[in-house]
Amino acid sequence: MIRVEDLSFKYTGAKEYSLKDISFKVKKGEFLGILGASGSGKSTLCLTFNGIIPHSIRGDFRGNVFVKGYNTREASVAELSKIVGLVLQNPDSQLFNMTVEEEVAFALENLGLDVEEIRRRIYWALKITGLEGLEKEFPPNLSGGQKQRLAIASVLALKPEVLVLDEPTSQLDPIGREQVLSLITLLNKEQGITIVLVEHNTEYLFDFADRIIVLDRGELVMEGKPREIFEEADYLRELGIRIPISVKIGAELKRKGLLEKAALNDKELIKALKALLKS
Numbered sequence: 672m673i674r675v676e677d678l679s680f681k682y683t684g685a686k687e688y689s690l691k692d693i694s695f696k697v698k699k700g701e702f703l704g705i706l707g708a709s710g711s712g713k714s715t716l717c718l719t720f721n722g723i724i725p726h727s728i729r730g731d732f733r734g735n736v737f738v739k740g741y742n743t744r745e746a747s748v749a750e751l752s753k754i755v756g757l758v759l760q761n762p763d764s765q766l767f768n769m770t771v772e773e774e775v776a777f778a779l780e781n782l783g784l785d786v787e788e789i790r791r792r793i794y795w796a797l798k799i800t801g802l803e804g805l806e807k808e809f810p811p812n813l814s815g816g817q818k819q820r821l822a823i824a825s826v827l828a829l830k831p832e833v834l835v836l837d838e839p840t841s842q843l844d845p846i847g848r849e850q851v852l853s854l855i856t857l858l859n860k861e862q863g864i865t866i867v868l869v870e871h872n873t874e875y876l877f878d879f880a881d882r883i884i885v886l887d888r889g890e891l892v893m894e895g896k897p898r899e900i901f902e903e904a905d906y907l908r909e910l911g912i913r914i915p916i917s918v919k920i921g922a923e924l925k926r927k928g929l930l931e932k933a934a935l936n937d938k939e940l941i942k943a944l945k946a947l948l949k950s
């Protein structure tokens with residue numbers, strides 16, 4: 672679905688490359704998590720998937736990004752946005768209509784769809800994001816979690832095959848965070864939408880991502896299944912990545928020779944501790 676080949680990017684005027692010779696693929700239906708410390712290039716990478724980089728934000732762009740076979744250098748942002756929906760950190764920056772319904776309709780109006788199809792898509796997008804009944808609400812009156820789900824609904828109405836979400840929960844309270852993460856899981860597991868998610872909640876990525884890539888100062892330094900990534904707890908810590916508390920405790924117990932292998936989530940840690948207490 673996405674193929675990134677030897678991608679490097681330097682913003683106009685910047686001294687350093689923000690992305691350095693990155694290559695990886697995302698398969699159809701896959702859930703890819705992106706981890707990395709602040710400034711490692713996660714947002715820059717997200718902006719390359721629907722062509723904002725290099726079309727709207729310029730710089731020295733090397734290598735290629737292919738989305739469903741389209742080279743993003745050649746396809747327009749409008750064309751790519753039908754395939755890749757992008758959701759950013761702050762929902763307020765993406766909402767500017769007077770009602771929830773108009774917000775979702777807005778993106779659809781330029782597609783030349785008939786009124787019935789627009790109505791159907793609005794209904795579907797609001798239902799799936801759990802915003803049914805709030806059609807006439809003024810978006811600024813919504814809670815943080817509802818606003819972010821509305822931002823997701825307006826992107827979903829375009830029926831993208833890939834959803835790229837750049838730290839969509841970082842400005843939400845725990846309830847809003849939980850709502851948005853459950854929605855992302857549902858979109859991937861039940862609707863088959865390919866997900867690319869930048870998220871600091873490593874427990875969530877461990878449970879739901881199929882694969883994780885890790886960036887460090889613009890370089891792709893790790894790629895693998897969540898288990899393979901979290902086994903390298905010490906390296907992740909060196910990179911400034913928050914690791915789940917259960918992983919931290921598990922790694923410490925393993926270091927002290929109390930556990931044979933690292934426990935990588937709460938369930939595994941509890942099981943290992945029970946066995947340890949029995950022995």
Ligand SMILES: Nc1ncnc2c1ncn2[C@@H]1O[C@H](COP(=O)(O)OP(=O)(O)OP(=O)(O)O)[C@@H](O)[C@H]1O
Nearest residue numbers: 682683685689707708709710711712713714715716
């Ligand atoms: N518009 C810009 N112009 C110049 N440099 C930029 C621009 N945007 C980002 N950068 C630089 O590119 C590098 C990567 O930034 P980016 O925002 O992609 O990292 P990030 O991993 O998403 O960080 P965060 O987690 O803080 O959002 C940083 O060194 C940053 O200063």
